[in-house]
Amino acid sequence: MDPKNSRFSTQISHLALDIGGTLIKLVYFSPNGDNCEDGSIVVGNGCSVVQGRLCFAKFETRKIDDCLDFIRFNILQHSGVQHTNGTARDKLSVKATGGGAFKFADLFKEKLGIVFDKEDEMHSLVCGVNFLLKTVPREAFTYLDGQKEFVQIDHNDLYPYLLVNIGSGVSMIKVDGDGKYERISGTSLGGGTFLGLGKLLTKCKSFDELLELSHQGNNRVIDMLVGDIYGGTDYSKIGLSSTAIASSFGKAISDGKELEDYQPEDVARSLLRMISNNIGQIAYLNALRFGLKRIFFGGFFIRGLEYTMDTISVAVHFWSRGEAKAMFLRHEGFLGALGAFTSYKDQSHSTELKPHHHTVERAVLKCSDDDSFRHIPVTANVNDGEAIECSINLV
Numbered sequence: 001m002d003p004k005n006s007r008f009s010t011q012i013s014h015l016a017l018d019i020g021g022t023l024i025k026l027v028y029f030s031p032n033g034d035n036c037e038d039g040s041i042v043v044g045n046g047c048s049v050v051q052g053r054l055c056f057a058k059f060e061t062r063k064i065d066d067c068l069d070f071i072r073f074n075i076l077q078h079s080g081v082q083h084t085n086g087t088a089r090d091k092l093s094v095k096a097t098g099g100g101a102f103k104f105a106d107l108f109k110e111k112l113g114i115v116f117d118k119e120d121e122m123h124s125l126v127c128g129v130n131f132l133l134k135t136v137p138r139e140a141f142t143y144l145d146g147q148k149e150f151v152q153i154d155h156n157d158l159y160p161y162l163l164v165n166i167g168s169g170v171s172m173i174k175v176d177g178d179g180k181y182e183r184i185s186g187t188s189l190g191g192g193t194f195l196g197l198g199k200l201l202t203k204c205k206s207f208d209e210l211l212e213l214s215h216q217g218n219n220r221v222i223d224m225l226v227g228d229i230y231g232g233t234d235y236s237k238i239g240l241s242s243t244a245i246a247s248s249f250g251k252a253i254s255d256g257k258e259l260e261d262y263q264p265e266d267v268a269r270s271l272l273r274m275i276s277n278n279i280g281q282i283a284y285l286n287a288l289r290f291g292l293k294r295i296f297f298g299g300f301f302i303r304g305l306e307y308t309m310d311t312i313s314v315a316v317h318f319w320s321r322g323e324a325k326a327m328f329l330r331h332e333g334f335l336g337a338l339g340a341f342t343s344y345k346d347q348s349h350s351t352e353l354k355p356h357h358h359t360v361e362r363a364v365l366k367c368s369d370d371d372s373f374r375h376i377p378v379t380a381n382v383n384d385g386e387a388i389e390c391s392i393n394l395v
């Protein structure tokens with residue numbers, strides 16, 4: 001790719017951002033190196049095809065300066081659109097979504113000379129999921145009883161479905177087609193609640209630490225089970241086994257213990273279970289409202305964690321009596337950013353995303369290994385999404 005290509009000096013069409021309440025997600029296109037056989041640029045009919053891959057990175061929103069540095073050093077400089085003093089010559093436009101596209105617009109303009117071309121958050125989420133389901137094989141999977149099973153997506157029988165995006169808060173969107181959707185519900189008890197309460201209750205400093213703790217915990221220490229109330233037996237008449245949770249954190253009522261008397265790992269486990277269970281149940285109720293059988297769960301709260309996925313799946317399975325299916329997505333946390341990225345294709349004189357090489361995928365860490373990203377002065381958390389091989393049409 002010619003870095004001095006004028007398109008790239010007015011629009012960074014290979015970068016999209018989703019700036020949420022907790023995390024900033026970046027999707028960017030990294031062209032294959034010139035020395036790479038399949039990294040060639042094909043020019044014909046006034047259209048050049050650049051092969052490469054979509055890469056993913058995330059930053060905590062509270063550490064937005066790291067994100068600005070990453071874009072400055074790894075994306076703007078790489079694209080040849082930046083002065084050495086760190087500011088851009090021309091006004092650069094970048095697709096951005098999420099609340100931060102509004103909140104931080106002035107900051108990006110001032111620090112990087114980037115102007116946000118804003119995309120609606122719900123619209124971006126839906127575009128992102130539809131893109132993944134239609135173009136990336138082995139994207140969606142079910143998780144039940146410790147078994148992960150990839151779901152074959154029938155393009156002619158994809159809609160309607162329920163999208164449950166678990167970010168800081170939770171949005172539930174009924175999707176009826178490309179660009180046809182309605183946000184039918186939501187709950188403020190989401191990933192932010194898990195992390196916020198978790199920090200207060202366990203003194204954990206980070207999400208990863210809280211997850212790690214929860215691995216080692218036992219929720220039965222704090223949760224009040226049906227068996228605790230029923231003297232060890234099931235309440236089979238209404239379908240509740242003795243091990244079902246009757247009341248999350250309910251044992252704390254009568255244990256006579258202070259917070260310090262509980263193991264933080266047990267608290268973390270109960271919290272994770274409570275939030276996941278509740279979201280699974282609300283999702284099911286909304287699916288029931290509209291007769292939806294398929295529920296896709298996204299958002300960074302899930303993080304591919306088995307316990308979370310299992311809890312959500314069991315909740316959906318239990319309440320729907322096996323009628324509805326919970327499904328998860330490999331690029332769960334990047335739905336909005338991907339949707340914003342694909343929206344470049346709606347414009348003339350911009351890019352069209354043409355996925356190819358569907359079966360070839362590399363770990364995103366690879367992105368920092370190749371020639372184009374040899375000098376990465378700022379570390380991003382790039383290990384959460386797998387890169388997607390694709391080509392971009394520059395029309």
Ligand SMILES: Nc1ncnc2c1ncn2[C@@H]1O[C@H](COP(=O)(O)OP(=O)(O)OP(=O)(O)O)[C@@H](O)[C@H]1O
Binds near residue numbers: 020023060192207208
């Ligand atoms: N490394 C991490 N740091 C902080 N939170 C994380 C991390 N990894 C996963 N999470 C979880 O993911 C949630 C954020 O998910 P996501 O990025 O999808 O939402 P968001 O866009 O920030 O929020 P919203 O859409 O509500 O504005 C956090 O609240 C937390 O529960």
Ligand SMILES: CC(C)(CO)[C@@H](O)C(=O)NCCC(=O)O
Binds near residue numbers: 121167169170171185
């Ligand atoms: C406010 C948003 C959409 C921001 O991403 C999200 O955090 C959310 O859906 N919160 C839940 C709000 C509610 O429906 O109660």
